[in-house]
Amino acid sequence: MPNDPKKRRSSRILTGNQAAAWAAYLARVQVVSAYPITPQTSIVETLAELLSRAPWPHRFINLESEHSAMASCIGASLAGARVFTATSSQGLLLMHELLHWASGARLPVVLVNVNRAVAPGWNIWADQQDSLSQRDTGFVQIYCETAQEVLDSVIIAYRLAEDVQLPVMVNLDAFFLSHTAEPVEIPSPEEVEGFLPARKPVFRLEVERPRAFGGLIGPEGYQRIREDLARAMDSVLPRMDTIGKGWELSFGRSYSNVEPYRMQDAQLALVASSSVAANSRGVVDDLRSRGVAIGLVRIRTFRPFPKEEILRSLRGVRRVAILDRGFSWGRCGILHQEMQSALYGLAEVDRPKTYGYIIGLGGRDATPELIQEAVQQTLHRENPEPETVWLNANRQAYEPPPRWVSTPSRR
Amino acid sequence: MPEIAASGGAPLPRTGLWRYLEPYYQDLTPPCNNACLTGEDIVTQIRLVQEKRFQEAVELLMRVNPFPAILGRVCPHPCETPCNRKAMGGAVSIRQMERFLGDWAINQEYCPGIPKANGLPVAVIGSGPAGLSCAFYLRTLGHPVTVFEKENLAGGLLRFGIPEFRLPRNILEAELSRLERMGIQFELEKEFGKNLTLKDLTSSGFSEVVFAVGLGKSRPLGIPGENLPQVVDGVQWLKGLHRGQRPSVRGRVAVIGGGNTAMDCARCLLRLGVTPIVIYRRSKPQMPALPEEIREAEEEGVEFRFLTAPVSMDTVPEGGLRIVLVRMKLGERDSSGRPKPIPIPGSEEELSVEFVFKALGEIVEEGPLPPKNLQGGQVIPCGDCAGKGGTAAQAIRSGREAAYALSSRIQGVSPAPSLPAQARGIVLEVAKFKQLNASYFNKEPRPPAPLLSPPERAGHFRELQGALPESDILSEAARCFKCGTCNLCGNCEIFCPDLAIRWEAGKGRYSIDEDFCKGCGVCVEECPRAAIHMRYADAQ
Numbered sequence: 001m002p003n004d005p006k007k008r009r010s011s012r013i014l015t016g017n018q019a020a021a022w023a024a025y026l027a028r029v030q031v032v033s034a035y036p037i038t039p040q041t042s043i044v045e046t047l048a049e050l051l052s053r054a055p056w057p058h059r060f061i062n063l064e065s066e067h068s069a070m071a072s073c074i075g076a077s078l079a080g081a082r083v084f085t086a087t088s089s090q091g092l093l094l095m096h097e098l099l100h101w102a103s104g105a106r107l108p109v110v111l112v113n114v115n116r117a118v119a120p121g122w123n124i125w126a127d128q129q130d131s132l133s134q135r136d137t138g139f140v141q142i143y144c145e146t147a148q149e150v151l152d153s154v155i156i157a158y159r160l161a162e163d164v165q166l167p168v169m170v171n172l173d174a175f176f177l178s179h180t181a182e183p184v185e186i187p188s189p190e191e192v193e194g195f196l197p198a199r200k201p202v203f204r205l206e207v208e209r210p211r212a213f214g215g216l217i218g219p220e221g222y223q224r225i226r227e228d229l230a231r232a233m234d235s236v237l238p239r240m241d242t243i244g245k246g247w248e249l250s251f252g253r254s255y256s257n258v259e260p261y262r263m264q265d266a267q268l269a270l271v272a273s274s275s276v277a278a279n280s281r282g283v284v285d286d287l288r289s290r291g292v293a294i295g296l297v298r299i300r301t302f303r304p305f306p307k308e309e310i311l312r313s314l315r316g317v318r319r320v321a322i323l324d325r326g327f328s329w330g331r332c333g334i335l336h337q338e339m340q341s342a343l344y345g346l347a348e349v350d351r352p353k354t355y356g357y358i359i360g361l362g363g364r365d366a367t368p369e370l371i372q373e374a375v376q377q378t379l380h381r382e383n384p385e386p387e388t389v390w391l392n393a394n395r396q397a398y399e400p401p402p403r404w405v406s407t408p409s410r411r
Numbered sequence: 412m413p414e415i416a417a418s419g420g421a422p423l424p425r426t427g428l429w430r431y432l433e434p435y436y437q438d439l440t441p442p443c444n445n446a447c448l449t450g451e452d453i454v455t456q457i458r459l460v461q462e463k464r465f466q467e468a469v470e471l472l473m474r475v476n477p478f479p480a481i482l483g484r485v486c487p488h489p490c491e492t493p494c495n496r497k498a499m500g501g502a503v504s505i506r507q508m509e510r511f512l513g514d515w516a517i518n519q520e521y522c523p524g525i526p527k528a529n530g531l532p533v534a535v536i537g538s539g540p541a542g543l544s545c546a547f548y549l550r551t552l553g554h555p556v557t558v559f560e561k562e563n564l565a566g567g568l569l570r571f572g573i574p575e576f577r578l579p580r581n582i583l584e585a586e587l588s589r590l591e592r593m594g595i596q597f598e599l600e601k602e603f604g605k606n607l608t609l610k611d612l613t614s615s616g617f618s619e620v621v622f623a624v625g626l627g628k629s630r631p632l633g634i635p636g637e638n639l640p641q642v643v644d645g646v647q648w649l650k651g652l653h654r655g656q657r658p659s660v661r662g663r664v665a666v667i668g669g670g671n672t673a674m675d676c677a678r679c680l681l682r683l684g685v686t687p688i689v690i691y692r693r694s695k696p697q698m699p700a701l702p703e704e705i706r707e708a709e710e711e712g713v714e715f716r717f718l719t720a721p722v723s724m725d726t727v728p729e730g731g732l733r734i735v736l737v738r739m740k741l742g743e744r745d746s747s748g749r750p751k752p753i754p755i756p757g758s759e760e761e762l763s764v765e766f767v768f769k770a771l772g773e774i775v776e777e778g779p780l781p782p783k784n785l786q787g788g789q790v791i792p793c794g795d796c797a798g799k800g801g802t803a804a805q806a807i808r809s810g811r812e813a814a815y816a817l818s819s820r821i822q823g824v825s826p827a828p829s830l831p832a833q834a835r836g837i838v839l840e841v842a843k844f845k846q847l848n849a850s851y852f853n854k855e856p857r858p859p860a861p862l863l864s865p866p867e868r869a870g871h872f873r874e875l876q877g878a879l880p881e882s883d884i885l886s887e888a889a890r891c892f893k894c895g896t897c898n899l900c901g902n903c904e905i906f907c908p909d910l911a912i913r914w915e916a917g918k919g920r921y922s923i924d925e926d927f928c929k930g931c932g933v934c935v936e937e938c939p940r941a942a943i944h945m946r947y948a949d950a951q
Contacts, residue, residue: 106413165413202412212418221416228414 008188016177019147021046023154031076033061066091070098077107089116103138108161125363132326141303257301260313266295272323430930439842439895442493448804450834461888477547483510501857529553539567541794542623544810561602575872626773636724645770662765669698673770692720842895851939897942903934
């Protein structure tokens with residue numbers, strides 16, 4: 001074994017899900033509590049295999065639902081353990097009540113969510129409706145683009161969560177990322193231990209000193225703890241930058257809350273996250289080569305919303321095309337809505353127009369052609385009307401299935 | 412330190428105050444215990460076997476059944492029929508486990524502890540299962556016991572009724588030798604009413620007599636030709652066979668009857684190279700023989716004629732017998748609860764055979780029971796002659812009960828509390844499968860017991876059924892659900908969300924802390940074997 005821990009790094013071909021499991025393993029999680037759901041299941045399966053040879057005390061808790069899985073994460077975290085869970089879609093929705101609980105109790109739970117569509121109709125493919133619907137639960141939300149980023153983000157998430165005493169949700173797209181394999185560099189355990197020391201809980205359940213956590217609290221006290229939660233959320237973006245720099249120093253890969261791409265002199269900006277952002281990069285390159293002044297702003301941290309960094313990236317931009325994989329019914333795309341509220345503070349002359357596009361719901365491919373179409377429409381429409389365009393909805397006339405068509409009797 | 416809602420080290424909230432339901436530990440009666448003919452505490456025996464505490468298992472077993480090696484072979488095992496394991500891989504091999512313990516006791520030359528003789532000697536007339544059982548328990552209760560037997564060998568029906576291929580004689584001898592080691596006297600070739608009278612017993616110093624003389628008289632056919640020389644009494648024939656005689660029977664033989672005597676006659680005849688035809692007036696479901704015996708007789712190739720009864724028999728010049736048979740149909744239920752067979756007029760047919768075996772079972776012989784005992788009190792009968800027999804297991808129970816009743820009458824103390832609840836007739840709610848938490852059990856198959864195949868059984872009287880190896884016995888013990896019985900698995904303690912269930916080392920059990928149990932019922936739900944139940948908190 002070489003003495004330099006860097007030399008003990010290894011490279012493997014991993015899916016996004018396997019990368020998430022490796023990260024939790026490297027973070028030396030002590031309690032894993034989860035309920036299986038496609039397309040998450042292989043995270044917990046891989047983690048079970050990895051942890052089976054872990055020398056530190058750890059416990060897998062199998063439960064009957066995601067609600068209970070998050071409940072036991074909360075309990076274990078309160079007891080001082082580093083906990084991990086993973087879920088998707090309906091499972092995340094079932095956790096909803098306890099997502100609020102985890103943040104309100106200020107517990108550094110890390111949850112990996114594989115972004116999947118919400119039923120009905122039953123659909124297991126990529127869609128961000130599940131996690132975007134959990135926007136107001138007090139979880140930090142990170143959206144990843146590569147398997148490497150998943151691995152790095154989960155380790156970073158523990159560091160951040162334990163620094164600011166808030167739960168973190170790391171998101172990756174179903175199948176496009178969860179089940180697609182790519183080369184991933186795995187840091188050595190010693191390096192990760194240096195970056196992420198053992199958890200030191202500032203408060204915890206103690207058998208010798210029984211206390212009730214999360215019990216009844218009066219109106220003044222309640223607002224006080226809620227305000228403290230808001231302040232903690234405010235501290236996330238700068239903490240994330242600092243932690244990201246530390247990560248870059250150790251591992252050479254940098255992550256920020258917002259990733260502008262070819263935004264120099266851009267007149268038009270695409271705004272996207274996750275695998276849609278990855279595809280958008282290609283479109284930007286293509287259009288730039290044909291002289292279009294276009295760039296991309298990829299949103300990596302969605303909660304807290306990195307408003308200042310976005311505004312900085314969009315300086316001088318006239319039109320913004322927002323590509324959404326989630327919808328707020330009765331309003332518009334969720335990212336679109338966030339962008340509008342972020343831009344509202346600008347003077348009207350400086351404020352770019354926002355064009356909303358719904359793309360790739362329920363696992364539809366967000367192809368370069370569709371993204372190009374969004375750019376074309378943004379360029380050709382003076383004003384964003386309608387406010388939301390459903391790209392290639394491809395509605396077909398309803399045809400009854402063959403068995404409903406009456407056939408002549410055999411007699 | 413973030414701002415959170417937490418109490419500042421207050422005393423634990425007494426969540427027990429919220430309770431309107433409360434859990435309580437209460438063992439139910441396991442279905443096997445409930446069905447056992449002798450009243451064994453089967454589940455506790457199985458737990459001891461599982462822990463390899465064989466001696467303790469034998470001690471517990473012999474408190475209700477002195478002959479596990481015998482019943483472990485011949486008992487119709489009604490315990491296995493209601494076994495809740497049936498739904499998940501097959502009933503537990505309870506009879507094989509009893510046989511294992513019986514054979515273990517024989518190999519270890521196990522003998523129960525005997526108190527000093529108490530000067531209240533008892534005579535037991537008859538050495539069948541009831542008499543032997545009665546003698547065994549009288550001896551363990553301190554009485555000097557002498558058993559009087561009219562034959563020249565002890566054992567009664569165990570020796571002269573049950574064929575060797577079901578009960579090898581070395582096993583019977585080994586169980587009998589235990590009684591001798593316990594100091595029980597045997598007086599052979601003494602038949603009450605012939606060469607043994609009440610006066611003889613009084614002058615020998617016996618204060619009490621127990622009668623366990625069995626039935627002794629074959630039920631007659633009641634048809635013409637019954638007294639022909641080719642008509643054989645099945646019970647007497649079996650007795651002769653088991654004494655070592657090899658009777659000269661040959662050719663085709665009709666065996667009349669549907670009980671165990673008929674099955675035993677037919678199966679012994681088959682092994683002697685004779686072709687038996689069993690003639691029974693009802694149909695198969697009504698046969699009083701043990702289902703196992705019927706099945707094995709069928710496997711071995713015994714021919715059955717159901718719904719057929721003999722009307723008359725006479726000799727034919729060539730030397731055999733001609734039987735006139737009539738077909739029957741089933742009518743209303745009679746006093747035995749079975750459909751009454753009714754002859755169909757005009758359906759007569761003839762059957763030519765060499766011999767006819769009368770095997771309708773036995774009835775009680777008139778006369779041998781005196782109306783009063785030596786002290787002027789009631790005679791204590793047990794077993795078949797008291798109407799409490801039927802199977803060896805029931806006879807053994809009857810013998811034991813007679814011993815306990817007699818001893819408590821003449822000693823003035825009841826020893827019964829040392830018996831398991833089942834043997835004292837205490838039956839609680841019987842644990843049902845749906846009360847168990849089946850999630851805790853895997854489907855595991857019952858191991859097949861070694862059994863000679865039908866061709867391997869021909870031409871000899873060696874034992875049919877083999878023993879399961881010890882490894883199988885132990886895995887069977889583990890496979891048992893222990894229905895309704897707390898085996899201290901600790902699941903309740905693990906699942907209690909209020910940490911209200913605690914292990915009490917001193918008492919060897921779990922207890923529920925009323926201050927903190929809020930009556931959620933999780934322990935009841937998670938108990939794999941229905942040993943915890945719920946009731947209203949004020950129901951106690």
